[in-house]
Amino acid sequence: MTRTFLVARSEFIKYVTRRGFIISLLMLPLWIVVGAVVPQWIASTTPTRIFTVVDRSGNNFYAEALAHAVRDDTDRRTLAAFAAYARANVKPGPAHAAKPDLAAILDAPEGDAHALAAFRAAGGAEGLAAQLAPFRKDGAPQFVAPKPRFEMVPPDRALTTATPAGFPLAATAALNGNRPLYAIVMIPARFSAARGAPDAEYWSENASDPELQHFVHGALTEAMRNQVLQKLAPGVPTAWLMPEARLRPLNLGAGGSGHEISIMDQLRSYAPAVLAFLLLLTIFMNAGALLSGVIEEKSSRIVEVILSCVTPTEFMAGKLLGAAAASLLTLFLWGAMLVAGAVLVLPDSVATLGALGMAFVTSSLLPMLLLCFVCGLLIYASIFLAIGSMATSIQDAQALVGPTMIVVMAPLIMMPALLHDPNGPVATAMTWVPVYTPFFMMFRLPWNPPAVEVWGASLLMVLTTLFMVFQMGRIFASHVLTTERPPRLGSLLRRRKHAKRTGRA
Amino acid sequence: MTAPAIELLHVTKRFGGFTAVGGLDFAHMPGRILGFLGPNGAGKTTTLRMLLGLMRPDAGELRILGQSPGRARHRIGYLPEERGLYKRMRTNAQIAYLAMLKGLPRRDAYQRAKELLGYFDLSDFARVRIEGLSKGMAQKVAFIATLAHNPDVLILDEPFSGLDPINQQVFENVIRGLAREGKTILFSTHTMAQAERLCDQLVILSRGRKVFDGTLDQARGLLPRRARIGADADLGFLGGVAGVLRVAPPGPGQPQWEIQLERGADGGALLGACFEQGIALNHFDLAEASLQDVFVSLAGEEAQAPA
Numbered sequence: 001m002t003r004t005f006l007v008a009r010s011e012f013i014k015y016v017t018r019r020g021f022i023i024s025l026l027m028l029p030l031w032i033v034v035g036a037v038v039p040q041w042i043a044s045t046t047p048t049r050i051f052t053v054v055d056r057s058g059n060n061f062y063a064e065a066l067a068h069a070v071r072d073d074t075d076r077r078t079l080a081a082f083a084a085y086a087r088a089n090v091k092p093g094p095a096h097a098a099k100p101d102l103a104a105i106l107d108a109p110e111g112d113a114h115a116l117a118a119f120r121a122a123g124g125a126e127g128l129a130a131q132l133a134p135f136r137k138d139g140a141p142q143f144v145a146p147k148p149r150f151e152m153v154p155p156d157r158a159l160t161t162a163t164p165a166g167f168p169l170a171a172t173a174a175l176n177g178n179r180p181l182y183a184i185v186m187i188p189a190r191f192s193a194a195r196g197a198p199d200a201e202y203w204s205e206n207a208s209d210p211e212l213q214h215f216v217h218g219a220l221t222e223a224m225r226n227q228v229l230q231k232l233a234p235g236v237p238t239a240w241l242m243p244e245a246r247l248r249p250l251n252l253g254a255g256g257s258g259h260e261i262s263i264m265d266q267l268r269s270y271a272p273a274v275l276a277f278l279l280l281l282t283i284f285m286n287a288g289a290l291l292s293g294v295i296e297e298k299s300s301r302i303v304e305v306i307l308s309c310v311t312p313t314e315f316m317a318g319k320l321l322g323a324a325a326a327s328l329l330t331l332f333l334w335g336a337m338l339v340a341g342a343v344l345v346l347p348d349s350v351a352t353l354g355a356l357g358m359a360f361v362t363s364s365l366l367p368m369l370l371l372c373f374v375c376g377l378l379i380y381a382s383i384f385l386a387i388g389s390m391a392t393s394i395q396d397a398q399a400l401v402g403p404t405m406i407v408v409m410a411p412l413i414m415m416p417a418l419l420h421d422p423n424g425p426v427a428t429a430m431t432w433v434p435v436y437t438p439f440f441m442m443f444r445l446p447w448n449p450p451a452v453e454v455w456g457a458s459l460l461m462v463l464t465t466l467f468m469v470f471q472m473g474r475i476f477a478s479h480v481l482t483t484e485r486p487p488r489l490g491s492l493l494r495r496r497k498h499a500k501r502t503g504r505a
Numbered sequence: 506m507t508a509p510a511i512e513l514l515h516v517t518k519r520f521g522g523f524t525a526v527g528g529l530d531f532a533h534m535p536g537r538i539l540g541f542l543g544p545n546g547a548g549k550t551t552t553l554r555m556l557l558g559l560m561r562p563d564a565g566e567l568r569i570l571g572q573s574p575g576r577a578r579h580r581i582g583y584l585p586e587e588r589g590l591y592k593r594m595r596t597n598a599q600i601a602y603l604a605m606l607k608g609l610p611r612r613d614a615y616q617r618a619k620e621l622l623g624y625f626d627l628s629d630f631a632r633v634r635i636e637g638l639s640k641g642m643a644q645k646v647a648f649i650a651t652l653a654h655n656p657d658v659l660i661l662d663e664p665f666s667g668l669d670p671i672n673q674q675v676f677e678n679v680i681r682g683l684a685r686e687g688k689t690i691l692f693s694t695h696t697m698a699q700a701e702r703l704c705d706q707l708v709i710l711s712r713g714r715k716v717f718d719g720t721l722d723q724a725r726g727l728l729p730r731r732a733r734i735g736a737d738a739d740l741g742f743l744g745g746v747a748g749v750l751r752v753a754p755p756g757p758g759q760p761q762w763e764i765q766l767e768r769g770a771d772g773g774a775l776l777g778a779c780f781e782q783g784i785a786l787n788h789f790d791l792a793e794a795s796l797q798d799v800f801v802s803l804a805g806e807e808a809q810a811p812a
Contacts (some may be wrong), residue, residue: 006605014593252595302589305650309555309606481559 004309004347007318008325015289015326023148024285029337048148049212051183052155052174055446062200065223066154066216072116073215074148080110081121081146082128089140090132102131113244150212159184169201182206185216193224273419276411278334279373281410283326284378290323290381291397293481295389303480303493310476316385320469323381324374331373365445372445373456374440375465380408382472389480411439422447431457434464508571510535510658510689511556513687515741518563525551527713528565533706535657536685536723541611541693541701543710544804549693553709554663556691557583569658579608582656586663588647592636595710597622598651599635607654622651625675640667648676652683659683661692665699677703707796711804721796728794728802733761735788736779740764746778761788 015021045063055063078300082104088094102122108115122128129143157180162170171184188199200220202213225267229241297303306315335357386437411418417426422444431440431453441457509532514702518526520571526548533539554560555567560741569577582616588601594773600618605611622628625645635643644667651659664680665673678717680703684690694700700707707724709717729750740762744752748770753763764775772791 005604006602010602014591017593296592300589300592302591304554304557304559304585305583305589305603306606308561308578309581309603311575415571481554496759 002244004314004318004321005309007306007315008321011293011319011322011327012325014293015286015322015328017023018289020289021285021326021330023334028281028334029341045146048151049182049211050151050153050180051185051216052153052181052186053187054159055187056189057187057191058189060219061193061227062223066185066219069122069215069219069222070148070150070152073150075120075124076111076116077149078103078125078145079116082106082119082125082143083110084436085143086128086132089137089143091135091137095132095135098135102128113239131317147385150215153181155184164188175203183216193228198413206238213414237365245452250386270446272442272445275331275395276439277438278331279376279442280409280412282330283379284405285321285330286327286377286381287384287401287405290384291388291401292320292394293392294385295391295394295397297479298389298392298480303487305479312480313473316473316476317383317469319385320378320381324377327377328373368445368454368458369442372438372442372461375441375461378465379438379468381433382469383408386472386475386479389476407435411443418443423449432460434460435468437461437464441481507534509533509568510570511539511691512553512566512568513556514566514722515563516552516555516567518548518555518560519563524713526555526562526710529710529713530565530628531708531715531718533689535689536684536687537682537705538690538692538703539708541691541708541710542695542697542700542800543693544684546712548708548713549710550662551713551801553583553660553693556660559635559767577658580657582607582654582659584647584651584659584661584664586666586759588633588643588667590643590647590650593634595632595634596627596638597631598645598647600653607656609654612664617653617655618649620643621653625649625725635736639670641669641672644668647670648679649733657688659688659690659692660689662695663691665696667693671758673699690762697800701796709800709803716803717799724796725793726768727799730766730770730772730791730793732766732775732791733788734764734775734786735761736784736786738782738784740779740784743775743778746774748774754803 030274031177051064053066055061087107101118105115105118105122105128111411119128122131125143125145156174156177158170159167159174171186174184175181183202184205188198188200191200202216204213225242226238229238230236233241280327288290294303297306310318339357384401387400387404389399411430414430417424418440421427427440427444428449430436431444431449437457437460441454441461445454511531511533513532515531516526517524518706518761529548541549549654551560554576555562556569558578566579567574570580574581574627587642594602597615600621601609601611601614604614604617609617619631622631625648627642627645627649630638630646631644636645638646644664648664651661659680660688661680664676668676677699680692690705703722704721706720707717708715709724717727734743739754741754743749743762748767750765750767753759753765755761766772774787775791776789787801795800
């Protein structure tokens with residue numbers, strides 16, 4: 001046992017002092033930062049799309065509907081940005097107590113029509129900022145409204161007077177003229193929902209960004225529906241004709257009492273899925289190190305020296321423990337980086353993260369999650385160690401690693417199906433495929449799978465781990481001293497039997 | 506009577522249909538140095554691996570210090586041919602790690618590493634990674650790692666490869682010193698001169714079988730003595746001198762006449778015969794057969810024999 005731990009300690013130190021380990025450790029936070037910053041950067045650098053509308057339908061109905069839709073879109077975005085600003089820069093307790101109506105506006109779901117109306121009534125962002133000024137945190141910056149996505153400008157004369165035949169030429173001139181113009185919307189005469197009515201036209205030289213096109217389509221559709229409804233029920237307010245259902249999501253508590261689904265509930269549900277994803281990520285990270293480590297030991301013949309000190313079982317067990325410890329350290333350091341990043345960038349989220357951390361640590365799922373994680377690591381690490389023992393060079397190993405990786409990474413392909421239905425037939429069936437059990441169990445645990453599946457899969461997982469470690473250990477012991485090319489599958493099985501008869505392990 | 510430190514009894518190891526080692530037996534006494542010789546593919550590495558417990562024999566028995574190789578593991582020090590060190594590990598940590606695996610407590614292992622590095626003049630390199638050492642230095646470190654846990658039996662596979670002549674001499678002295686301390690040493694080599702200088706006992710393998718087991722003198726006794734004579738005259742008449750087995754004239758790569766003598770034959774009779782004939786000699790040497798000759802003779806014969 002002491003020798004196993006000596007090997008494990010040495011392997012652990014080898015892993016964590018590799019340059020690759022440090023780089024891999026930093027890659028995940030870097031990707032998170034890139035993932036968070038790049039969309040914001042793209043949004044901030046995307047120019048406002050300026051368009052014009054030539055409405056020949058008769059009463060400028062559609063042009064006005066589009067102008068209204070642009071205003072709504074801009075105000076919605078401003079409200080969402082102001083709500084985010086207020087969460088970060090306004091003292092929540094006093095503000096909620098003193099201005100509950102404003103708090104209701106800011107806490108409403110994004111896009112809520114009632115909140116938008118209240119926002120406008122309160123004077124928009126400027127009005128809200130003035131009312132919340134007494135509750136602003138010290139040193140909080142001024143609110144800066146986001147750039148509007150779209151801006152509608154009046155059409156120039158050449159467009160409004162152009163004949164249908166001459167419109168393309170006029171549109172080309174307008175799009176290439178001095179005035180920045182992204183698109184032209186032409187509503188023809190007799191444009192309506194009626195069968196056989198002419199189509200509205202969307203003229204643009206940029207086909208790669210359909211955002212404005214979709215927006216115009218949505219706004220025209222809504223205007224058209226309004227028009228139809230007004231014809232069906234003249235004089236009835238549109239809000240009555242197109243009511244918006246309000247749905248309150250509730251989470252069933254342990255005692256049968258429901259409470260509103262909070263962001264914490266969502267985080268708790270997805271944390272095991274994240275852990276399952278991280279399991280695959282750490283496998284990716286460790287596979288190369290495990291393989292190259294064994295191949296180096298074979299090629300330098302240090303494996304002979306080590307195996308003259310310890311048994312192959314002790315050696316492999318030490319390697320597995322070292323790799324598992326390094327993976328757990330990786331998880332811990334990622335968590336620490338997340339907390340450090342939150343403290344530095346989003347100090348207000350520390351409390352939420354702390355609560356999430358506590359909820360996770362005290363969760364009844366934690367022992368099971370850790371068991372799944374460690375079993376998964378041991379199963380996959382033992383496979384890679386066995387592959388390393390059969391290879392004489394990295395090139396040899398790659399030939400075996402490629403197909404293995406495809407098998408190991410199969411759960412990633414099933415992620416969408418899993419998220420859609422964590423207890424569905426695909427997830428249930430895959431849970432009983434031994435090499436995938438740890439991954440699928442981690443993923444499904446928060447979604448209350450049947451108890452028989454939990455216990456059955458746990459037993460299967462532990463047995464699979466023991467079987468894989470034992471069997472891969474035999475392959476490792478019988479191949480780690482050979483310098484031949486990797487065997488074929490058939491001969492591998494025959495050799496394993498031979499090793500059983502003649503080998504030491 | 507002292508028991509052998511290393512004992513092999515009819516040891517056989519097969520890989521499929523190929524017999525790597527067949528019916529090998531020899532005994533090696535404590536405090537002595539055994540040279541384990543053989544051409545490539547003779548079965549040396551397989552035998553060493555069985556002695557280390559890395560492989561089990563298909564038949565026969567191996568005992569080290571009266572125990573099975575697995576049980577005697579912590580009393581054996583092993584130096585593989587290709588140094589066997591972790592490139593990125595620091596020198597002292599590498600030595601201490603292997604010593605700890607052999608059972609030494611951590612503190613003692615580092616202390617021993619420090620002492621031995623000092624002895625081999627490598628104290629300044631204690632914290633250097635192995636990849637930063639020269640080939641010779643790395644070989645020394647591997648040797649130190651073999652000795653660190655103070656083993657009773659040393660198994661050295663080509664211990665002198667990669668060493669310059671000065672360091673070879675240092676190693677030879679250390680090996681002799683260890684033998685004087687009572688350590689049992691078995692080393693494989695292709696360098697016959699070193700085997701001649703160091704070994705008390707020689708075992709020569711060929712094609713998995715033992716073709717010689719004995720002392721250096723016994724090995725030399727296997728081949729006739731040889732005289733080399735340089736002269737401008739025809740020396741074919743020496744074939745008639747008593748004790749002469751064969752007379753070979755000069756040829757390519759051999760500028761002198763070569764005369765093979767029976768064991769115990771008087772070399773002076775050759776000089777007398779030449780003198781009687783009035784032949785002026787420009788070269789004369791009389792020598793025992795070298796280990797190189799014995800090795801080539803034994804291993805060559807075996808290699809040419811049908812399998």
